[in-house]
Amino acid sequence: MKKTCLTFAIAFFALAAQAQYCNTEKGTALLYISSDRQANETRIDTTLISAVRTQDRKTLVEQTLCNPKTRGKDSIFDDNSTIKFAYGTDKTTERIIIDENWGVETMQTLQKELAPQEKGMPFDPEELERTAGNHKGAITIPLRKDITEGEKIPSGKFTIKASFMKAGLEVSKGRYEGFEKVTVPAGAFNCLKVSYKLRKNILYLPRTVYVTQWYAEGIGLVKEETADKKGYLKQSKTLLRIISPE
Template structure:
């Protein structure tokens, strides 16, 4: 009973503002598990909500993401997601420069716009890796294509998102709770040097939370990977 009450309190805390598809309660931790094609855990992620603010008529928040890979040396990496909501659209952009900044043994507390811009040039980032979730989007409504490229580990990575569309609403249940989600699907093509991988990705997002579930399938319909929100901790 106590565990149930704790989970309910955590979920309610993360739903403090219902309109946007991200959490605005600072300190909240969103715990995820990533699985491979046979259902084995490959990594755990902890996203911590930080820097919640209102600016230029928008609600903003950052998710600092710590990723711990299962059974691997040097298995911890980091990334950062920046969210905003203008009253109609929720926009999320992964800051692909944050991970390389941390990997260079720089102080996370000193990461700022100047550091980000310097890495943008160094890693030759081009394009748009943000995505938008519209309020009250209808099933079948298309989402604009987008693409970006960045140099990782001295290799050029090119990512193209196409054929994206809203697939309606669906209720998803995990160990973190029960969530009413908007469902989105798209094709993701990733090219690294001469190797190209194409996946059909489907994602479920809940208001006041963010990503709840994600599944990726290859072009033959075989499961490639899955991500689940497994716990919400409100600190």
């Protein structure tokens, strides 16, 4: 009986691990070929699984970009600097676009970078501490195996105001496109395909893009395409290689 229960438990946890649409092995490196047609640039980006921890019955995973030169002001709220996932007991992997804690950290970084450029508005940590709480909302993309093709993805909105800074992010018109086999340099994967409209308003400069992403179990993002309103491809990202920690 004990042997049977043990076998069942092992099978259960193995199945649960396979349902994760992210990599949970700390130290793993995911290499991507990133192409930017506007800048006429192609580069290799390395994303490292930098943190894996358990909180509130969820596994939280953080991936950090290892290419410092690609971190610019335009990367604020972009997924090319940091990627976060949360995997819970309901077997749903949440791709966290932005949450309240992360939003405050981002605003602190943005204000610190730009404050010296604002005449008469030097960086004041105490002022930021008082005003950084003016934020609301969170945006996540739920990734599940039991989706129905054409099913809508919940919309989300996040806004934050700190001192003279104001920023907002909104995801809408999201849908699950079903499952699709995708072949990239790292191999062939059966992926969950999602699409959504992403609108950013940073420093009162709105920008809208249309995002399509492919996620594989146990790996995470395999492919991504970003287009404008007319459908013209602006940026793309494909998985080149997976390097496990030694």
